Amino acid sequence: MTAPTPxxxxxxxxxxxxxxxxxxxxxxTLFERGEVGTFNTLMRYVSTAGAPLPDGLPxxxxxxxxxxxxxxxxxxxxEMEKARLFFIDNNVHISTALSFASMPxxxxxxxxxxxxxxxxxxxYPSKRMAETGQxxxxxxxxxxxxxxxxxxxxxxxxxxLHASIRHHLTxxxxxxxxxxxxxxxxxxxxxGQMFFSMLVLDxxxxxxxxxxxxxxxxxxxxxxxxxxxxGVDQDAVPKTIDESRGFLDLYMIRHMGPSPEGSHxxxxxxxxxxxxxxxxxxxxxxxxxxxxxxxDTCADWLDVPRTRWDTLVKSVPHLLGVxxxxxxxxxxxxxxxxxxGHLTTxxxxxxxxxxxxxxxxxxxxxxxxYGLSSAPARTRRWAPPAATVSP
Numbered sequence: 001m002t003a004p005t006p007x008x009x010x011x012x013x014x015x016x017x018x019x020x021x022x023x024x025x026x027x028x029t030l031f032e033r034g035e036v037g038t039f040n041t042l043m044r045y046v047s048t049a050g051a052p053l054p055d056g057l058p059x060x061x062x063x064x065x066x067x068x069x070x071x072x073x074x075x076x077x078x079e080m081e082k083a084r085l086f087f088i089d090n091n092v093h094i095s096t097a098l099s100f101a102s103m104p105x106x107x108x109x110x111x112x113x114x115x116x117x118x119x120x121x122x123x124y125p126s127k128r129m130a131e132t133g134q135x136x137x138x139x140x141x142x143x144x145x146x147x148x149x150x151x152x153x154x155x156x157x158x159x160x161l162h163a164s165i166r167h168h169l170t171x172x173x174x175x176x177x178x179x180x181x182x183x184x185x186x187x188x189x190x191x192g193q194m195f196f197s198m199l200v201l202d203x204x205x206x207x208x209x210x211x212x213x214x215x216x217x218x219x220x221x222x223x224x225x226x227x228x229x230x231g232v233d234q235d236a237v238p239k240t241i242d243e244s245r246g247f248l249d250l251y252m253i254r255h256m257g258p259s260p261e262g263s264h265x266x267x268x269x270x271x272x273x274x275x276x277x278x279x280x281x282x283x284x285x286x287x288x289x290x291x292x293x294x295x296d297t298c299a300d301w302l303d304v305p306r307t308r309w310d311t312l313v314k315s316v317p318h319l320l321g322v323x324x325x326x327x328x329x330x331x332x333x334x335x336x337x338x339x340x341g342h343l344t345t346x347x348x349x350x351x352x353x354x355x356x357x358x359x360x361x362x363x364x365x366x367x368x369x370y371g372l373s374s375a376p377a378r379t380r381r382w383a384p385p386a387a388t389v390s391p
Contacts, residue, residue, distance in 0.1 A: 007250045015190065016181030020231035023163035026064040027362065031167060033058065040361045043157065050147030068156050071145045072228045080145075080225065082218035087140040090209060097203035098136065099273070100286075101293040102195045107266050108252075108298055110259035111180050112188060115165070117261040118174075118366055136196075139226060155229040157361075162189070162230070164362040172366070187251065189232045194248040197223035198241065203293050217241060258301035266290075266302040288313040 030036050035058040042054045043061075049069065053062055087094060107113045135158065138144060138151035145152065162184045169175035169183045181187075197220045204211060220241050228234050238244035270290070274283040284307035291299040291306070292313050 007246050009250075009254070012187055012250060012254060013181070015187035015233075015236055016185045018186040018233065019166050019182045019184065020159065020163055020189075022064065022067065023159045023231050024166060026060055027160055027163040027167050029060040030058060030362070033060075035061075036164075036362055036364050040364075043361070046153050047150055048147075049145075049149045049152040064160070065156055068159065068229070069152060071152075071225060072234070075145075075225055076221070079218050079221045082214065083222035084140050084142065084144075086211075086215040086219050089215075090204065090211075091140075093204050093207055093209050094136075094200055096207070096289070097200040097293070098196065100289045101203040102199050103269060104266055104290050104294050104298070104302055104304075105195045105199055106192065107259075107262040107269075107302060108256045108294070109188075109191070110257055110262060111255070113259050113262035113265055115169075115183065116265060118169075139222065152229070155226070159229070159231050160362055165366070168363070168366045174366070186233050186236060189227070189230065190237055190247065191251045191255075193223055193227045193232060193237070194244055194251065196226075198244045198248050201241070206293060220244065256298070256301075262301065263303040266304060270304070284309040285313065 030039055038056065039058055039061050042057045045054050046065070053065065057065075106116065135151075135154050138149070138154050141149060141151065143149045166183045170177070175183045177183075201211070201216050201219065217240075224234070224237060224239070227237055238247050270286050273286045284305075287305050288307050288309035290302075291304050291310060294302075294304075
């Protein structure tokens with residue numbers, strides 16, 4: 001087996017010039033023909049794989065949905081089943097990592113934070129959390145890639161959502177293409193894939209969760225499949241956890257830093273979770289957990305407040321270790337904890353979605369009050385940790 005090609009500034013720059021040809025062409029045609037409204041209306045009825053497409057759906061959308069209706073031919077279903085079982089065993093921990101590490105990490109990339117502010121709006125911060133949570137839950141169902149599943153339609157819609165954002169920002173000259181390349185480019189899509197896979201595994205390790213290398217590899221593999229379904233160039237994606245480390249470190253060094261939008265989005269995220277936590281006594285746990293998982297430097301960039309819980313939250317790995325001991329020593333305890341984890345995840349998702357199904361519609365317009373015509377300043381950079389984690 002040949003060694004992977006080392007990541008360089010030049011190779012990363014090349015990824016910034018590429019988007020998603022199929023999805024971009026589909027969205028461009030929908031806008032040119034004035035069919036976006038019709039598409040969004042009818043796609044609300046497309047929620048399960050294999051269901052008949054509604055009459056009146058634009059032909060270009062019908063062709064796109066047919067072309068993207070199956071997973072990649074290279075998928076190893078044994079690995080996907082291992083990933084599903086890994087998620088069942090660790091669903092609460094994974095949800096915690098996604099909520100308190102992966103999401104804030106997105107806000108640590110100034111141009112991504114600015115884009116999220118313009119496209120999702122600051123008044124409804126739970127929208128992206130709800131979309132991400134629902135998407136992950138759909139992915140980890142036993143029938144995720146079979147007829148009747150909800151994952152494939154969700155992936156198809158998210159891919160078009162990304163393409164529509166590229167379309168708007170490029171057409172309206174609201175993106176500094178000379179500085180940052182294509183909006184939601186291949187580098188950023190792969191970076192996002194790393195946040196939701198590699199960074200989750202790192203966070204589980206930091207939380208003291210014991211993982212087998214087989215389980216961690218399977219979870220990472222599942223997100224490679226997700227990336228392929230979302231239009232990520234698989235020739236550019238790191239194939240293994242070890243390879244992904246080099247990509248993630250270089251991506252962070254290149255882009256991470258403070259920004260007003262990142263701080264604002266983080267504040268909104270903290271407020272959102274403080275609303276979900278019962279009462280007010282435990283509200284500071286939210287900030288403390290973010291700070292613990294992303295580190296003090298990144299937390300300071302995001303203006304995450306320091307609280308009296310910052311020290312106490314470091315005992316979380318010990319508590320989780322006790323629960324894991326119960327799980328390992330008692331089949332009944334393992335079943336009970338898995339069920340509790342499932343119910344907790346469902347409750348959290350219900351709180352975020354407010355009981356609604358997230359439809360991932362193509363936006364016909366973007367916010368006008370967040371200019372994206374100038375590149376964000378990069379005054380401070382992230383540095384890789386002294387010791388990296390290999391789950």
